Amino acid sequence: MGDREESVYQAKLAEQAERYDEMVESMKKVAGMEVELTVEERNLLSVAYKNVIGARRASWRIISSIEQKEESKGGEDKLKMIREYRQTVENELKSICNDILDVLEKYLIPASTSGESKVFYYKMKGDYHRYLAEFATGNDRKEAAENSLVAYKAASDIAMMELPPTHPIRLGLALNFSVFYYEILNSPDRACRLAKAAFDDAIAELDTLSEESYKDSTLIMQLLRDNLTLWTSDMQGDGEEQTKEALQDVEDENP
Structure with missing residues (x-):
C-alpha cells in the first residue's frame, strides 16, 4: 500500500471510529501531495472538517445562548467565566477554519481541473x-x-x-x-x-x-x-x- 492509499485508509478507519481530528490529519497528508483528489478523497476531506467544525459551532451556539440568558439576569461573575469559555471555543473555530482555508488555497484549488x-x-x-x-x-x-x-x-x-x-x-x-x-x-x-x-x-x-x-x-x-x-x-x-x-x-x- 502506497502513502496515499495508506492515508486514505487511515482516514476511513478514523471516520468509522468517529475520531474526526485524526481523519482531518490523514486527509491533509493526501491534499499535501499536490495531486487532484478523487471524488472519494474529496468527500472524506469534506466530512472530516465538517465534523470537526460542526462540533465547535454547536458548542459556540450553546455557550452564546447561555451568555444571553445570563446577561438578562446580570450575573457578572458567571458572565466573565462564560465569555472566557466562549473565547476558547472561538479560538478553536478560528484555527480549524484557517487550517482548511490554507489547504484549499495552497493545494486543492490549484490542483483542481474539472x-x-x-x-x-x-x-x-x-x-x-x-x-x-x-x-x-x-x-x-x-x-x-x-x-x-x-x-x-x-x-x-x-x-x-x-x-x-x-x-x-x-x-x-x-x-x-x-x-x-x-x-x-x-x-x-x-x-x-x-x-x-x-x-x-x-x-x-x-x-x-x-x-x-x-x-x-x-x-x-x-x-x-x-x-x-x-x-x-x-x-x-x-x-x-x-x-x-x-x-x-x-x-x-x-x-
Missing part, C-alpha cells in the same frame, strides 16, 4: 469564511463576509457554466450561498431569490437527473424549499426556527 471539483472547493472556501463570520465582530466579520461572498460568487460562476441545475454540488452551493445572504448579510430578499431560482431551475430539468445523484439532489431541493417557507414566514414576522444548510457537502455517501 468544473465540478472547482465548484466544490470554492463552495468550501465560502463555507469556512462564513463560519468565521458567524462569530467574528467588527472588521474581522466584515473581512470574513467579503471573502465568503467572493468565494461563493466564484463557485456560482463556474457552476452556472459547467454544472446542470440538478447537480447536487450546484444545488448545495445555492443552499449555502442563500443561507449566507440570510444569516451573514441579513438580506432575506436576496436569499429567497437565490434559493427560489435554484429550486425552479432544478424542477424545470428534473428529467435530466441522473439515478446516482437523485437522492442527494432531491434532498437539497427539499432543504431549499424548507428555507424558503421559513424565510417567507419570518419576513412576515413569525417563526424563529433554525435555518437549514447543507450539513455535509453533497456526494459524501461513503460506504
